[in-house]
Amino acid sequence: MTAPASPRVPAVPGVLDAAQVVQTAESIAAMQEQDGGIPWPDGHVDAWNHVECLMALTVAGLTEPARKGYEWLVRHQREDGSWPMKLVRGEAVEHGGESNHAAYVAVGVWHELLVTGDEDFARAMWPVVTRALDFVVDLQTPRGEIVWERTASGRPADYALLTGCSSIHQGLRCGAALAERLGDPRPDWELAADRLGHVIATHPEAFADKSRFSxxxxxxxxxxxxxGAEGMARLERDWDVFVVPGLGVRCVSDQPWVTGAESCELVLALDALGDRTRALRVFADMQHLRHEDGSYWTGWQFANRAHFPHERSAYTAAAVILAADALANATPAAGIFRDIPTRALPTTSCGCEPAGHQPARLS
Known part of the structure; x- marks a missing residue:
């Protein structure tokens, strides 16, 4: 087996040094359970946030807990390719399967390969990725959006979510890149990503209205x-709604509450657009959430001047590390959000159903 490479740990001058990044990764590893799962503060594990934490561990060179986390994914994947929505101590407590949870596993495995160069590990994980993305593609509607879950009884959800579908778009692109690297091309994933990307960019009516969420x-x-220009215009449009100077990014537009994970994801989005100046500013602004042990508070309620919720979360720490890597260009996976390949589809006469159309129910 190819030995995993040691990454260069990211450092963001004037904000975080490499030792602080490793300390943050160690705070994530300290939250990992015996079976490899990395839980939310309330004790449940979901595949999406779990994978985000594994990516952060890999960036910081903590390969052993990261691989233990991937073993958790292998053990808990179901025959249909999904994971239970929530697991507590290894037991499912919410049984539906979310499409964006399944898709993000492809991002994690591609990220692991980019950082470590360990193709043997990627090949071992390939069956997990193929089952997961096939589960996702099976939830795509005739118009192109992907509904958010399949219930425990097997019924597809009635609607799609813009945030989830945007993450799925990245998952499909990373899955297609991994397929090419491993010599097992999946053009169906590329086509699904093309259709999904088009709907995200041009058909807002395809998604449930969650616009109060950043x-x-x-x-x-x-x-x-x-x-490009469309992405920059999108961020400019609601910048003053969601960004609180000196503090970070609101979780929702109507509450005086900034959150670390959303702040760092905006950093990644800004970095992807080449807006390094604002990316660095937002990254520096959210550091007030850092705890002395390297972990991060989930959020800050700035009207009451209190941490809310009163918890430190592994997924927030993970988002910090991934943002630091993007800003520092430290590991070979630093551009995993920046370098997502896309193929433009026509925006007129595209054949999509018009606004207000309800897509046929999936079987």
């Missing part, structure tokens, strides 16, 4: 479906 604002950029 993620619906920046995720189309972060996931690679909207870039």
């Amino acid at each position: 993620m619906d604002w920046y995720y189309p950029v972060l996931g690679g479906a909207v870039r």
Whole structure:
């Protein structure tokens, strides 16, 4: 087996040094459970946030806990390619399967390969990725959006979510890149990503209205479906709604609450657009959430001047590390959000169903 490479740990001058980044990664590893799962503060594990944490561990060179986390994914994947929505101590407590949870596994495995160069590990994980992305593609509607879950009874959800679909777009692109690297091309994933990216960019009516959440604002950029001038215009449009100077990014537009993960994801979106100046500013602004042990508070309620919720979360620490890597260009996977390949589809006479159309129910 190819020995994993040791990454260059990122450092962001004047904000975080490499030792602080490693300390943050160690705070994530300290939260990892015996079976390899990395839980939310309330004790549940979901595949998306779990993978985000594994990517951060890999960036910091903590290969052993990262690989233990991938073993967790292998053990808990179901026959249909999905993971239970929530698991507590290895047992499913919410049984539906989310499409964006499944898709993000492809991002994690591609990221691991880029950082370590360990193709043997990627090949070992390939069956997990193929089952996961086939589960995702099976939830795509005739128009192109991908509904957010398949219930425990097997019924597809009635609607799609913009944030989730934007993340799925990245997952499909990373899966296609991994397929090419491993010599097993999957053009069906590329086509699904093309269709999904087009709907994200041009058909807002395809998605449930969650516009009060900042993620619906920046995720189309972060996931690679909207870039260039359109991406910059999108961020400019609601910048003053969601960005609180000196503190970070609101979770929702109508509450005085900034959150670390959303702040760092905006950093990644800005980096993907080449806006390094504002990316560095937002990254520096959210450091007030850093705890002395290297972990990060989930958020800050700035009207009450209190941490809210009163918890430190592994997924927030993970977002910090991934943002630091993008800003520092430290590892070979530093551009995993920046370098998402896209193929433009026509924006007129595209054949998509018009606004207000309800897509046929999936079987």
